[in-house]
Amino acid sequence: MNELYCLNMDFDKQVYKLGNQLDWVTSPSDGVSRVHLEREDAESGHTTSFVRFAPGASFSPHTHPLGEEIYVMDGVFSDENGDYPAGTYLRNPPGSQHKPFTKEGCTLFVKLDQFQPGDTQQVVIRPENQQWQPGIGNLEVLPLHQFKTESTALVFWPAGEVFQPHTHWGGEEIVVLSGTFIDETGHYPGGSWIRNPDQSRHHPYVEEDTLILVKVGHLLHLTD
Known part of the structure; x- marks a missing residue:
């Protein structure tokens, strides 16, 4: 674990972020910003974030080594497999890959690299x-x-x-x-x-x- 980036990785402690006090920071992809909630390393490992895509923003193709869990909080999130409106819940299992984007913009809650061994279910639950x-x-x-x-x-x-x-x-x-x-x-x-x-x-x-x-x-x- 890289202590330079480590954030809220002591799971024996109660932690919180208030919705009216969020600090958004830019990501390596243009038009994408994030609020770091849990962070094991700079751009890998156990990560929990709020992610905001500006209208027309996209993210480069990437693989989820230990899975990705997403809840679409507002807007419409998309990838090559379809469109996911606000209220959609997604689970992309370990080893899956996609190229996400949005046309109108969206805000997501995202958890990366946190699937337990044996949890391989793909889940898409739209409203x-x-x-x-x-x-x-x-x-x-x-x-x-x-x-x-x-x-x-x-x-x-x-x-x-x-x-x-x-x-x-x-x-x-x-x-x-x-x-x-x-x-x-x-x-x-x-x-x-x-x-x-x-x-x-x-x-x-x-x-x-x-x-x-x-x-x-x-x-x-x-x-x-």
Whole structure:
């Protein structure tokens, strides 16, 4: 691990980035900027980022050695395999390759080189294919992917919803897509990123309609 670039790679710590305090930096590709959330090295290894493509921007062809996971937050993201509008969830397995671009611009949440051994599933879930399910209380849940201890889903919280206190076995990672997510540690507006470590505990609630992307159980294999 290159300590010159290392960022938030201690998975035993709680970390967050508030959506109203993001620092966008330019990438090696023209028209593409990023917010670094987790970073093992300069342009390789374990990486988590918000990525913004300006209209007409593209990225050079590249391979995903240990997979790529994408959620399209706004706009339309594209590659040689199709167009992916806002709300689309993608998983490109280890060894896959593509040449991404956008016509109108887009913002993505991207996780690179984090697939567990044996997780080789290609996933494309566009908004028109999403099947929401009732969750605990008044929550609505859209399962996106599950492998071993790891589970990823969209969760809609109606205004005023209070969830039960709970412990994060294997950790929890949240992107607040809209609204404001709240717990004992603070208020997290739309565009925020939160990572809570294994065995952490909180009592979350919302005051307005709130949509989050949440991943749980995935930090176990990173802290072994």
